Amino acid sequence: MSALRQVRGWLGTRRRFQFVITVATVVTALTAACCALIMLPTSAVPKLRAVAPAASAPQAGVIDDPQLPGLLRSMESYGEVITETIGTGTGRAGIVLGHNAYRADIEVLAGELAAATAAVTALWGSDWSQRPVVVIASSPSEFASLTHAVGDVPTEVAAATVADPFHPGARPTGQRVVFGPEAGRRLGPDGLRAVLRHELTHIATRAATVDGSPQWMLEGFAEYAAHRAGHRPATEIAPTLTARARATDLPRDLPADDLFAPTSGEAALAYEQSWSACAFIADEFGEPALVNLYRALATGPRDTAAVNTVVRDTLGIPREAFLARWRSWIVARTSPGA
Secondary structure, eight states: OEEEEEEEEEEGGGTEEEEEEEEEEOSSSOOSOEEEEEEEOSSSSOOOOOOOOOBSSOOTTTOOOTTHHHHHHHHHTTSOEEEEEEEEETTEEEEEEEEGGGHHHHHHHHHHHHHHHHHHHHHHOSOSOOOOEEEEOSSHHHHHHHHTOOSOOOTTBOEEEEOOOOOTTSOOOSOEEEEOTTHHHHHHHHHHHHHHHHHHHHHHHGGGOOTTSOHHHHHHHHHHHHHTTTOOOHHHHOHHHHHHHHTTOOOSSSOOGGGGSGGGSOHHHHHHHHHHHHHHHHHHHOHHHHHHHHHHHTTSOOOHHHHHHHHHHHHSSOHHHHHHHHHHHHHHHHSTTO
């Protein structure tokens, strides 16, 4: 069974949207499609290093992910496969796979992979594989094959995260981030880097996350991780929220799950609100409190009363106080000159 998150992405200040999907597969729970939005920065993360020339196969003994042989066999039917194997610290490694026509995108992602892995680990903790597998598909058909997509995949799709079936509480296997053939051209290097950090956050948190958990927490946390190292102001990260706040139209509540659907007409705002809620929690209560709240809220479906109880128990303030302080945080960071 699988869940498909089809999400629209913010790219720069011109409000150009790209679709990004997350595919998460588990034995129980993940049965419904859900929606989210990724806001893509234009200059948040610099390229960290030049990448050595690509090899023709994974370096033996460096990364032994069992999915690699099958991935290589599948990809070779679409052309010669080139790879970049990257050390990510403490003897671990990640790998980027693609085809020669996508060498520039491979180098961007390979140049970011170690830093992105370290950044996600610094926020979330080390209880995930820390050996990410990243793939760039050369065509819509290859993308569909690598993500096990059923039916036509929209050409606007930029990326997907996939996992093998697993029982909640077990360590997921077969996890990978798959970028579509148009991702690099449409998103640019900075967009690729931001999406990579966002999707690696979903990979890191997958074992602790059950379908039905509040979308504002799941996607807001991943967005917080994507923007955390960039030091961009809230006015750039959340332009829709900024415009609303300057018009004194502040959120009455945390965004409901259905607002994250691209068809809702409020997806961009819902996603920006979810980022701002997580950024507010990190600023006001500390990143450990944000991580603790994610872990507490990501354990399954919860009604409003249950969410309120978790927020109160984790952060030490009741719902109305939380909402009031969040609104004040938004005003302070979206005011002219902020």
